[in-house]
Amino acid sequence: MLMSHLPRAAKLHYMANSFRVLSPGDHVICAKSGAAIPLDELRYWSVAAQEPYASAELSTEAHLAQ
Template sequence: MADIPGLAELRYDTPHFDVVRMGEFVLCAISGARIALEDLKYWSAEFQEAYSGPEEATRAFLQHRGADFR
């Protein structure tokens, strides 16, 4: 994990996440945007990634599973 001041390390679960290393934000796995912990609403427990919104979460799912997923 990158050593960025304020970057938190989380363990993503369903329907919550646990803080492994305290911080103020995480990074979106798709856009790289900073997401304040209090604003974090989208993540994947399976892929252990955070997303800044539903579009990024969908894009990540398609990247991991492929557009042909059924």
């Protein structure tokens, strides 16, 4: 099977201290800024909202808006 090397957004399930890859990819899209976040740089997400954030500030903004 040929593997594609094109950038592709992953689909993840966010848990308390980790995430599980549901659909492979090399990044996710920040729910607040729309920025691509490489999976190896992903540090902030919401388990309740099941969405990733590019920074602690954006994560806090999202949490306060709930």
